[in-house]
Amino acid sequence: MSAIEERLDEKKRAVERALAACLAGEDSVLFRAMRHAVLSGGKRFRPLLLLAAAERCGAGLEEALPFACGLELIHNYSLVHDDLPVMDDDDWRRGRPTVHKAYGEPIALLAGDALLTLAFEVMAGAAAPGGLASRRAEAIALIARRAGASGMIGGQVLDIDFRSETESEAAYEELMLRKTGGLIMAAAETGAILGGASAEDRARFTEFGKRLGLAFQLRDDLQDAAPRDDRSGFRPNAAAFLGAAAARARVAELHRAAIGGLEGTGLLTEELRALALSLEIRTA
C-alpha cells in the first residue's frame, strides 16, 4: 500500500467509526435496519472526496467528518429506497440481502426516511465555533439542493421514464449529472465551502465533482452493460447508448479534464488525484 493509499485508508476508517457512532442508537428494529443499510462496506467514495477537498481548502478533519457522514447517509438512504420493489426491486446489495428483504418493506421505507433525516441532524448538530456556523448552514443547503428535486431525486425521476431509443445523448448526460453527479459534486463543493474557499476555487471543485460524477456513472454503466432479465435491463445505460468504446473514451477524457482542471490552478493534492484515478476503468 502506497503512502497515499494508507492515508486514504486511515480516513476511510475514521468515516466508518463516525458512521457507526451516528447509528449507535437504541437496539430497535429501525436502528438495526439503518445499520444494515450503512455499515456493510461500500467504497465511501463521496465522504473521502469531501474530506480530501476540505483538507485542501483548510478545514480540519473533525469539522468535515459530520458532513462526510451526512453525505454517505444520504447516499445510503437513496440506495435503500431505490432497491424497493416499487423501484428497482433488487434483492441483493454488497453481497447481502437488501433492507426490505431483511426487514420488510415498511421498515425499509422508514429506515430510508430515517437515514435521510439523520444526515441533517448530524450535519446541523456538528459543533461550529463562531463564524463557522454560517459556512455549515451554507453546506447543508447545498447538500440538500444537490440531493433533492432539482438534483439526485430529479435525476431518479428522469431515469424512470428514460428510453435510450428516443432520447438524446445530452438528455442522458443531464440525467447522470443529477442522479449520480449530484452527491459527488456536493462532496467536492462541500469540502470547498467548509474550508472557506474563494468563489473561483469553489467553482473549480464543483467542476471537478461534475466530471468525476459523470465518469463514475459511465464506469458503472460499462461494468453493468450485460443485459439482465429483470426490468433494469430496460434502464438507460451509457454503454448501450453511446457504445462501449465511446463510453470508455469519454471516461478517460473526463478523468484528464477533472485532474487537469485542478492541477492547472494548484488545487490538486495527491489524495484528490488518487480518488480521481480510483474511478479509472481497469482493463484486464
Added chain:
Amino acid sequence: MSAIEERLDEKKRAVERALAACLAGEDSVLFRAMRHAVLSGGKRFRPLLLLAAAERCGAGLEEALPFACGLELIHNYSLVHDDLPVMDDDDWRRGRPTVHKAYGEPIALLAGDALLTLAFEVMAGAAAPGGLASRRAEAIALIARRAGASGMIGGQVLDIDFRSETESEAAYEELMLRKTGGLIMAAAETGAILGGASAEDRARFTEFGKRLGLAFQLRDDLQDAAPRDDRSGFRPNAAAFLGAAAARARVAELHRAAIGGLEGTGLLTEELRALALSLEIRTA
C-alpha cells in the same frame, strides 16, 4: 372572526404563500406531485404553533417562516409515505386522491423524499445575519431529531406492530408522543430556539408542545373511533384503548395543563391559547 382568528388567518396565508414559493420549481411530474401533496389545504397547525412561539420569544416572522415551512414540508412528506400501499394504503386525503393514486407509487416515494430534503434546504438556506446562524443550526438539528428515528419515524415503527390487547397505556402514550408529538413539540421548541429563549422557557415550550401533541393524537383517535373495514381498524386507537370517556377526560386535562403551564410563567399569548383551544373536542 375575532381579532385573534384574523391574525392567525393572516399568518396562515403567509405560510401558504411561502410554501407555494418553496414549491414553485420546474414544471416536472415530480414538482407537480410535491405541490399536490402540500398545497391542498391542511390546517397548518404546526407552522402556526411555531410562528406563535417564535413571536412570543422575540423572533421575527421573516426569520421564523422558513422553519414553519420546513416543518410543514416534513409533516407532508410523512403523510405521502404513510399513505403508500406498503403502509396504510390510503386512496384519499383531504378530499383528493393521495399522491400515489394520482402519480403512481415510484413518484410518490420520490416526492416524499424530495419534500423531506427540501425542508432542510429551506431551513438551512434562510438568511441569518451574524450570530443567528448558530440558532438556526440548533433548530435544524432539533427538528431532525424530533422527526427522525428517535422521534416521529420511531413512533411510526412502534405503530406498525402495536397491539392494544397486549400493550400498556404507557406504551401507547410513548407511541403517540413520538409519532404525533414529535413535530408538534418541535414546532413549539423551534419557536423558542429562534427567539433565543432561556433554557427554562424553552423547556416550558417543549412541555406545551408535548401536551398539545398528545391531545392532538387523542382527539384524532376519538374522531376516528368507528371501526373501519380496512386494516387501519387494527391500529392502536386511544378511544378503543382507554375508552372514549377516559380519552375525552385526558384531552381536557392535557389542555388545561398545557395552557396552565405557559400561563403561570407569563409566556402565554392569545394566539398560543387560541391554537391550544383549536384542538378542543367540540361536542354537539
